Amino acid sequence: xxxxxxxxxxxxxxxxxxxxxxxxxxxxxxxxxxxxxxxxxxxxxxxxxxxxxxxxxxxxxxxxxxxxxxxxxxxxxxxxxxxxxxxxxxxxxxxxxxxxxxxxxxxxxxxxxxxxxxxxxxxxxxxxxxxxxxxxxxxxxxxxxxxxxxxxxxxxxxxxxxxxxxxxxxxxxxxxxxxxxxxxxxxxxxxxxxxxxxxxxxxxxxxxxxxxxxxxxxxxxxxxxxxxxxxxxxxxxxxxxxxxxxxxxxxxxxxxxxxxxxxxxxxxxxxxxxxxxxxxxxxxxxxxxxxxxxxxxxxxxxxxxxxxxxxxxxxxxxxxxxxxxxxxxxxxxxxxxxxxxxxxxxxxxxxxxxx
Ligand code: PLP
Ligand code: COI
Numbered sequence: 001x002x003x004x005x006x007x008x009x010x011x012x013x014x015x016x017x018x019x020x021x022x023x024x025x026x027x028x029x030x031x032x033x034x035x036x037x038x039x040x041x042x043x044x045x046x047x048x049x050x051x052x053x054x055x056x057x058x059x060x061x062x063x064x065x066x067x068x069x070x071x072x073x074x075x076x077x078x079x080x081x082x083x084x085x086x087x088x089x090x091x092x093x094x095x096x097x098x099x100x101x102x103x104x105x106x107x108x109x110x111x112x113x114x115x116x117x118x119x120x121x122x123x124x125x126x127x128x129x130x131x132x133x134x135x136x137x138x139x140x141x142x143x144x145x146x147x148x149x150x151x152x153x154x155x156x157x158x159x160x161x162x163x164x165x166x167x168x169x170x171x172x173x174x175x176x177x178x179x180x181x182x183x184x185x186x187x188x189x190x191x192x193x194x195x196x197x198x199x200x201x202x203x204x205x206x207x208x209x210x211x212x213x214x215x216x217x218x219x220x221x222x223x224x225x226x227x228x229x230x231x232x233x234x235x236x237x238x239x240x241x242x243x244x245x246x247x248x249x250x251x252x253x254x255x256x257x258x259x260x261x262x263x264x265x266x267x268x269x270x271x272x273x274x275x276x277x278x279x280x281x282x283x284x285x286x287x288x289x290x291x292x293x294x295x296x297x298x299x300x301x302x303x304x305x306x307x308x309x310x311x312x313x314x315x316x317x318x319x320x321x322x323x324x325x326x327x328x329x330x331x332x333x334x335x336x337x338x339x340x341x342x343x344x345x346x347x348x349x350x351x352x353x354x355x
Pocket of ligand 1: 072233259299
């Protein structure tokens, strides 16, 4: 499929932000976007065009029954090169989410080439300062106008771009995590493993409870026993017990993070004892008290690697790593951001250059 190019005239281009590090996450968007539509069983009308509002019928199925999925990845610009980190994995995961939500798949090679073309158009928007990047949000929504509950027959797929700095206002500093005992995010057999919009809406109420006690992120427990760690609002979670690094297994109710997978590869190659197994909250609380829990961190595209400094559980606050960033957490942050930005060697072939 050809991609039609409709570019903004140079006198209507938006001013680029002076300092991407200072922009609240995801509030500034570039001049152009990519979109295509699904109609009569196929994708059509691929184009790169000026960023614009969507025109949707108020009865569009996504607005009522939540048929909407998305992805998140980043482009880095260093030394004149624009780099992507494992982008094919995002389009594969988009298709996995699509399959769970009864939505059509995209051709992953085509989607990646569309993204690269969009990035070439917007190359001056990719921030080149350390700690900043261009966040990429591929999105798919069901657009058919119909109030009966059914999978939409029509879809819109689009990609928008947003220059960003750190996801948390704290930057790369320990974050405070609130363990929710009242609410759950997802249950096995549900849609927790899909990157679908309702999962984030489901987390908002617990997020407000966390904010009331000064905590910024929710740590979810499993929905059946309320006993085992699942993931954080926008990140997967790792806990270091003495010399064992542990992360919950992909149980079907958490997102299979691409950063999680990268951390597993990096730490295994460092020779660490890395295990995917259930982690009970009792094990964590006891481990913090005894000193066995030495580090805890979350990881994800937007958040990168975020040290956990304190944990709120049943009206008590527990300090992790004396509230500081642990040695392994710091090392992983440096290694991952170094590979992503092309400043460190990439033995895994993870980095893709937009040529
Ligand atoms: N878990 C959730 C719920 C997320 O939203 C994200 C972010 O995308 C992650 C985990 C981490 O996934 P990734 O590393 O692929 O960004
Ligand atoms: C990402 O890390 O890309 C995410 O999707 C998290 C987001 C909800 C801000």
